[in-house]
Amino acid sequence: MLRFPEHQVAGHKAIEGKLGPLIDDYGNFYKPLQSKGRGSNEVACYKFFNSDPRVPNNISQRYFPIFHGTKVLNASDGSGLHPHLVLEDVVSCYSNPSVIDVKIGSRTWYPESSDAYISKCLKKDRESSSIALGFRISGLKFVSSSFKEDDSLSDCSLSWQPDKEFLQNLSSEDVNLVLSKFVSCNIPSNDSASPRPDRAFVNKVFGGSNGILEQLLELKQWFEVQTIYHFYSSSVLMVCERDSLMNGKSSSGGAVVKLIDFAHVVDAKGSIDHNFLGGLCSLIKFISDILDSPPDYDDNCISNANNGIKDEL
Amino acid sequence: MLRFPEHQVAGHKAIEGKLGPLIDDYGNFYKPLQSKGRGSNEVACYKFFNSDPRVPNNISQRYFPIFHGTKVLNASDGSGLHPHLVLEDVVSCYSNPSVIDVKIGSRTWYPESSDAYISKCLKKDRESSSIALGFRISGLKFVSSSFKEDDSLSDCSLSWQPDKEFLQNLSSEDVNLVLSKFVSCNIPSNDSASPRPDRAFVNKVFGGSNGILEQLLELKQWFEVQTIYHFYSSSVLMVCERDSLMNGKSSSGGAVVKLIDFAHVVDAKGSIDHNFLGGLCSLIKFISDILDSPPDYDDNCISNANNGIKDEL
Known part of the structure; x- marks a missing residue:
């Protein structure tokens, strides 16, 4: 029985009679x-x-x-x-994965592209954060069965999946906020009046020897030397599961990084993929900065999470 | 008494009645x-x-x-x-400096550039190696009073300064060859039949704790974290003096790296300069590869150089 992948956050989607995965x-x-x-x-x-x-x-x-x-x-x-x-299916082993898809590189076209293709890509790169930041967030879905509810918000959904317009051209500050929400346990929202992300899980998801930062750094090390392929329009997918962090079933929330989308991978012709590497380093800097920021915990949430971890130990 | 800088290899030049440095x-x-x-x-x-x-x-x-x-x-x-x-004047302390100017970054325009400026820069970036390699060699002049003469060449000049056409769109192999010539003691030439660069000075100029690779790596470390400026159309200038290597007056040939040309430096707006960093990492990979290649010494030349060093010690 084949079905639509509910945790797919970017790319062509198999909905409303369209061709998709x-x-x-x-x-x-x-x-x-x-x-x-x-x-x-x-x-x-x-x-x-x-x-x-x-x-x-x-x-x-x-x-x-x-x-x-x-x-x-x-x-x-x-x-x-x-x-x-x-x-x-890289999210099949999660119950409620939170997913963020980051298209890496300030340029999504390659030297051999046609003028028409270059114009099309360049327009998208300029209208998104790709040119400025070296990457753009193509999609995300943050899910939890236990987001802490905020009485001031009327719409207390259990997931946050902003639309394309919201993600269209994020500034540095916006990206910092979105990535902070990825590791927070208060309810994310597009509403600028919503509470500041508490970054309750920052050390567990981004930090540690198996965390997302270490994985990105391992990828970076490879991109500093590999002269086999150039990855245009490929994405880094970051996944974690909040629930397993909240209830203490996992100390890292299964935080993983995957490289996806290889329709525009081309021969490297003897040089490193400076376009991908630059964007990857930019993403790494955002994640390092969030890890290095002083904590801003929500007491209830983190004590729940810590109790869970203690039970596990 | 002001005069034209004879070791300037790129940029506007104060010759033939033009405005220049x-x-x-x-x-x-x-x-x-x-x-x-x-x-x-x-x-x-x-x-x-x-x-x-x-x-x-x-x-x-x-x-x-x-x-x-x-x-x-x-x-x-x-x-x-x-x-x-x-x-x-960063070359004023050299008698016969060899200089190479590398414009870093696959993109020389910035997010706020006008459409006309973007078109102009994009054309140059595509017609040069910038898009493919993340940098382009804007100019070079390799000078020595003691290049080893090759009888098979009729034009045994003491310097090599290829014209713009030669440098226009170098492939990976071309860049490897040019950078290898920078650290060689046989006569460089545009002629493809000319002898293979001997890389006699590769360890002294590119290698070592004060060599060019270490300097580029120190710069890279800063570009991985600095979110102050983005450097568009800036160059890395690499300088060394062959004569002081040949006659043993110096063990590194005074190899230095300088960052120049800041007319297009802009505010970083909170992200690292992924465009410059990617190109810098690409240049670093070329130089590391030349350092790691097995040596291909010219006996006469290197024994001269070694004798000189011994005299010094």
Whole structure:
């Protein structure tokens, strides 16, 4: 039984009769091959990542979704049979994952792109934060069954998934706020009057030897030397589970980083991917800054989380 | 007595009645303020670099030319009085400096640039190696009074200063070759039949605790965290003196790195300069690779150099 991946936050979506990815109950993510050679390029990339001895195991196994080949399936748009990549569904092992998709690089086009493609990408890069910050947040969904409710807010939903307009052109301050909310236990909201993010989970999710910062730094180390591929329009996906942090079932909330979307990966032609590396370093700086900021805990929330952790110990 | 700086390898030049920089006998470099606010922007930047406590001393003192204020002088183009920046002439202490000017960043325009300026810069970035490699070599002059002569070459000049066309759009292999020639003692040449660069001075110029690689890595460390300025169209200038290596007067050839050209430095608005950092990391990778390549010495040349060093010791 294939269904729409409810935790997908960016990219083409299989809703309202459109062509998009599907998932099954066995942890597989079926991504339709894109047109104009982009799909076959993505397949070729996944094959290389899995077999190219120049990609170290710590990188390919930890940061790339597992690739299980391709399969022809009925497309989500009802158009009939369509080839799909069969990938690991990287959020299948979470109950309520919080996900943030960051498209890395200030430039999403590559040297060989056509003038028309360059114009299209350049417009998007300029209208988003890509040019200024070296990345843009393409989508996010922060979920929790136990967000602390704030009586002053009438709409106390249990998840926050701002629309495209909200994410369109975030400033440095906006990005700091969004990334802070990712590691906070008070209810996130677009409302500027909403309480300041408490960053209750910052050390557990961003910090530590298995935290997101360490994972990004490991990726960075590879990008400083790899001259195999340039990753245009690829994303870093960051995932964690608040509930397991709140109830103490996990000390890191399963915080992981994955590299996704390889339709525009090209041959490096002998130089490092300075465009991706620059953007990655920019993201790393934001996350380091949030980790280094003085804590601003919410007492109730953090004591709940700490009690849980104590029970576990 | 002001004169044309013979070791200037890029930028506007004070020749054939044009407006360009001048030098004196006291180690000063007089750079005419550029029009359209670029000159005053550069003055403001130099003032900041010298006084802003957020710029660490090891960076401002080691990598920025000293700024001595501004002075109104007779312009080199004969147009009369014109304001000039008074800067340290960073090559004044060398007899025969070899110089390479690398404009860092795949993008030379900034978020606030006009559409016309973006089009102009984008064209240059695409027609050079900037987009592909994250930097372009803007100019170079490799000088020696003792280049080893090769009988097969009829034109055995004592310096190599390729023209703009040669430098226009270098590939990875070309950049590797040019940077290798910078640290070689056989005669460099545009001729593809010329002998392979011997990299005789690679460890002395690129390597070591005071070498160019260490200096670039120190700069990189700062660019990973500084959120004060973004440096568009700025260059890293690398200088060394072959003669002092050949005759053993110096063990490093006075290898230095300087950051120059600040007409397009802008406020960082809270993020690191991912564009400059990416390009700098790309240059660093080229230099590391040349350092890590197996040696390909020319016996005569290196024994001369070694004898010299021994004499010194």
